Amino acid sequence: MSAAHARVLGNLEIARQTLRPANPELVVSPDGQIANTASLTDAFQGVRHEHRVTLQAPVLHEDDSMKPVVGTNAGERYNGAPGRLLRFKNPR
Amino acid sequence: MAGEEGFYDLSSPVFPQQGDIFPNLPLVHPPATPHLTILRELDGRPWTPKPGQLQASSEQFLAAFDDAPEYVAVSAERSPGIVLTQTCDLLDHELWLICPLFSLEGTTIDAGNLFADKYANLFGMPKHPLEYFDAGYLDLGKCFVIRKQVVHEKDRIASLSIAAQHALTDKLSQTLTRPWGYAPGELVPATGRYRCLRCFQFDGLANEIVEFRAGDKFGECADCLKIKKRAQWRILRKHARY
Secondary structure, eight states: OOHHHHHHHHHHHHHHHHHHHHOTTEEEOTTSOEEETTSOOOHHHHTSGGGOGGGSOOOOOOSSOSSOOTTSOTTBOOOSOOOOBOOOOOOO | OOSSTTTEEOSOOSSOOTTOEEEEEEEEEOOSSSSOEEEEOTTSSBOOSSSSOOEEEEGGGSOOOSSSOOEEOOEEEEEEEEEOSOHHHHTTOSEEEEEEOEESTTSOOOHHHHHTTOBSSEEEEOOOTTSSSOSEEEETTSOEEEEGGGOOGGGOOBEEOHHHHHHHHHHHHHHHSOOOOBOTTSBOOSOEEEEETTTTTSTTOOOOOEEEOTTSBOOOOHHHHHTTOOOOEEEOOOSOOO
16 A cells, blocks of 8 residues: 555545544445435436526625725625526528 | 627628627536436336437435436527627536526616626627617526537627627626725634725725724724725735735
8 A cells, every 4th residue: 555545545434533523414324425305405406597607696605805896886796586598690 | 898899790790709699608506405316218217319209306215426427407598699708718618607698577687887898797688780689688697618619610600899809808706806804893703903995996095904803793994984984994914926
């Protein structure tokens, strides 16, 4: 076993010991796979069209911009409803 | 950039470049669950791509990814989109970063402010000069990846002018790489000396260094409070190469 492999296995064991008692919603399988059971668990629900990223409103964390713009509501970040995707139109 | 004049370059540049617009880019949406929907042959064997019937199973209930890749189901759609990958990387890179074009319809986005570059996270796209698409916007927080083989240069419906490319570059920097700091009221993660990032760039301000203790809450920045802005506290480190 290489040193790098041993280090990975060691980190994995630390993760198992840390995650089990601290966060029961995180399940660590014997082979080290980590699953978050607190979120949506139905695989078929997760691929439904309503979960498309393009339907989600922008997620914003700051209230304005570092870039100064004079005399306006500078740097406002839009966080309202998303628009639909534009359609390609061939007028010819 | 305001208006459509000079925004698009319809001369079909010889090479692909950042800002090229294609009419029908595939947008593949990652599933919203930890478990994937696995596609297999009806008898459970790994699927070999071909026309015919399939069986869909939740990854939760079968031994998937057993030292081999799997085929999975995802939601996908097509949309006009713009290439965001840097021009000098396009020929060499297998994956391109793209962003779909959204319509202004159904939103409360003010078109005047959009095209005056007042929204920090949106990039206005004027109507195509040949009416291939209406005016819209890019939400640079919603980017997708495509393989470069899915597009053909002959399908390109516009490129951006040099000026518009520079505007897009500025917006990308502002959206994806802006510096941030802790806001007043947030918990101090580590005891140390902090400086407000928001006001350090302005002349005539003290921009004082403030010490905060771990577990306390960050306070206001006196300079920023005067103009009704919230502080952005960042810890100071030893001056060194990074």
